[in-house]
Amino acid sequence: MRSLVRILSTTKELWPSYLGIVLSSVLMSVTSLVTPFLIGRATDEVVALAGGRGGTTRTIVLIALALLAAELLNTVLTNVGGYLGDTMTARLRQILSTRYFEKLLGLPQRYFDNELSGTIIGRLSRSIAEVTNFLKSFSNNFFTMLITTVAVLVISAFYAWPLAVLLAVMFPAYMWLTARTSSNWQRLEGEKNEQVDIANGRFSEVIGQIRVVKSFVRERAELAAFDQRYGRTIALTRQQARHWHGMDTARRAVLNVAFLGIYLVIFLQTAHGVFTVGVMVLLIQLMNMARQPVMMMSFIIDSGQRAIAGSVSYFEVMDETVEERATVGSVATAVDAGPEGPQAPARTIDDHVIAFHEVDFAYEPGRPVLRDVTFHADAGERIALVGESGGGKSTLVNLLLGLYPPDAGRVTLQGQETASLPLDVLRRRVGVVFQDPSLFSGTIRENIAYGRPDATDEEVRExxxxxxxxxxxERFPEGYEALIGERGVKLSGGQKQRVAVARAMLKDAPVLVLDEATSSLDTKSERLVQEGLEELMTARTTLIIAHRLSTISSVDRIVTLRDGRVDEIGTPEQLATSGGIYAELLTLQASNTLADRARLKAFGIDAGGADTGDPDGADLDSGGVHGQGDGADLARRS
Structure with missing residues (x-):
């Protein structure tokens, strides 16, 4: 329950809506309580008039009109409360969802290394839906239920104290039995949620990589695993249902016995002339009004238990520790401080544009990836990182971008330690073109301008x-407004990569990182992308993780890595004759044996120079636009 209180306490801007709902609930209860009195009075008037013992038609008509007014007012108040509840729920969903998303954007990269994206998304949908549904139900019904219950107790005591005693015993007994139901139910619900989250996470992953699933004929296996996860929830639901409905039987039995006593009191008192027929009708209606809140309590408690179980998942994420220099919380500051955001620390450590000083790093304790790495890059230099796959090349990029902090040593950018720079400042200074272009659904223009959404059309075109x-x-009918699908599925590999290069160009960062930016392209695509990269590297300090020796041979210096350590640093000419990794690669390149070719591939080096991947991209600029399966060929339509 503390988690629900926590949600209410952190959404203070909704209190006007809460108070409006409470007020409408109070007035609704009043109008509902007036109705039994009017019907009871009307009953006595009708009986008196029919028996010739008094009563007038005029009085009966006036009571009927008063009943109409009470019902109309109740109808209006019900819908006012419903409107406030609906709008409050939508606003609450917005607040909780935005805060969840903000939290995720501020979490360190390590968090996402251990979570499936589908699980994260599923947790958001489930948790917030359950919490908002409960709060809507609670706000619309709880105060009406509470006020009605208290009023019925007071009125019952006025007419016959045994009625109030029976009600007073029934309510606590029902509440106690309900509380007994909750703890076990919540535990089982948490286990069910875990299975659903895992299943939904895998579901999202499979849909995102459907080509791989289909090409390996894994549809049945994935479906079976998915079905098995949901199958486990059935066994858990059976346990829940047995416990819940068993306890609900006991609760309803208590309710039935209590109401047997209540009705006996009312009927016998009426039969002995203590109550008039009108009072009997009044009391029966009041007792039925008391029964409804008690029955509604089951629904609210059931909804509340789901909300509590859901909010646990929500707050598990909200309680995660964000990056110390997370950029999300500093949006307003960044806007006010100009294009580079908040002012960076003025103190400089060295004169290098990029420098790694005795850096150690491990993704998992006891399994180091980098050991005592030291090298630097000066203004305008092109530095190639060479080493076996898994040797730490991409990890160096991750450390430079501040996605992970080094375990030891320091990384500097433009002379300033990255650990002391605000992350938005740090990342604005570095442009990256990855092997995976990582485009978003939307238009080509939106993707090129992703880092600078305020760029003009002319800047995007340039x-x-x-x-x-x-x-x-320009061959697309819609031009720059062409929709490219999820992850750019309607574009070929070469086209996606050139959009990624344009995106980095428009960002115009002083430091550039090329992380195997052309390794998955065919020869023609690579040539076109490489021309763009040459333009992009002009006057920039560049780190290159390359997959062709021809690219490596054109850099200013090479840094080779062996077992996570720097092995050699030097120009291509110097390292060609040093006997180290680069010299070994040149020797392997000249060899035609399968073993030597395999050794080259272990370094991520393309051994042949022929097409590697993207077999569909033979001539991209002559009209080929390649997607998955029947993905639209937008360019060809022009």
Missing amino acids: AARRANADRFI
């Missing part, structure tokens, strides 16, 4: 031209 992307973009 970036596309410099990236060799303008020709294929």
Whole structure:
């Protein structure tokens, strides 16, 4: 219950809506309580008039009109409360969802390494839906239920104290039995939620990589695993249902016995002339009004238990520790401080643009990836990182971007330690083109301008031209407004990569990182992308994780890594004759044996120079646009 109180306490802006709902609930209860009195009075008037013992038609009509007014007022108040409840629920969903998303954006990369994206999304949908549904139900019904119950107790005591005693015994007994139901139910609900989250996480992962699933004929296996997860929830639901409905039987039995006593008191008192027929009708209606809140309590408690179980998952995420320099919380500051956000610390440590000083790092304790790595890059230099796959090249990029902190040593950018720079400042200074272009659904223009959404159309077009992307973009009927699908599925590999290069160009960061940016492209695509990259690298300090020796040979210096340590640093000419890793690669390149070719691939080096991946991209600028399965060929339509 503390988690629900926590939600209420952190959504103070909704208190006007809460109070409006409470007020409408109070007035609804009053109008509901007036109705039995009017019907009871009308009953006595009708009986008196029919028996010739008094009563008038005029009085009966006036009572009927008063009953109509009470019912109409109750109808209006019910819908006012419903409107406030609906709008409050929507606002609450917005607040909780936005805060959840904000929290996720501020969490360190390690968190996402251990979670499936589908699980994260499923947890949000389930948790917030359950919490908002409960709060809506609670706000619309609880105060009406409470006021009605208290009023019925007071009125019952006025007419016959045994009625009040029976009600006073029934309510606590019902509440106690309900509380006995809750703890076990919540535990089982938590286990069910875990199974559903895992299943939904896998579901999202499979849909995101459906081509792989289909190509390996794993549809049945994935479906069976998915079905098995939900199958486990059935066994848990059976346990829940047995416990819940067993306890509900006991609760309803208590209710039935109590109401037997209540009705006996009312009927016998009426039969002995203590109550008039009108009072009997009044009391029966009041008792039925008392029964409804008690029955409604089961629904609210059931909804509340789901909300509590859901809010546990929500707050598990909200209680995670964010990055110390997370950028999300500093949006307003960044806007006020100009294009580079908050002012960075003025103190500089060295004169290098990029520098790694005795850096150690491990993703998992006891399994180091980098050991005592030291090297630097000066203004305008192109530095190639060479080493076996898994040797730490991409990890260096992750550390430079501040996605992980080094375990020891320090990383500096433009002379300032990255650990002391606000993350938004740090990442604005670095442009990255990854092997996976990582485009978003939407238009080509939106993807190019992702880092600078305020860029003009001319700036976007100029970036596309410099990236060799303008020709294929202009062949689309919609041009820069062409929709490219999830992850750019409607574009070929070469086209996606050129959009990614244009995106980095428009960002215009002083430091550039190329993380195997052309390794998955065919020869023609690679040539076109490489031309864009050459334009992008002009006047920038660049770190290159390359997959061709021809690219490595054109850099200013090479840093080779062996077992997570720097092995050699030097120009291509120097390292070609040093006997180290680069010299070994040159020797392997000249060999035609399968073993030597395999050794080259262990370094992520393309051994042949022929097409590697993207077999569909033979001539991208002559109209080929390749997607999954029957993905639309947008360019060809032009």
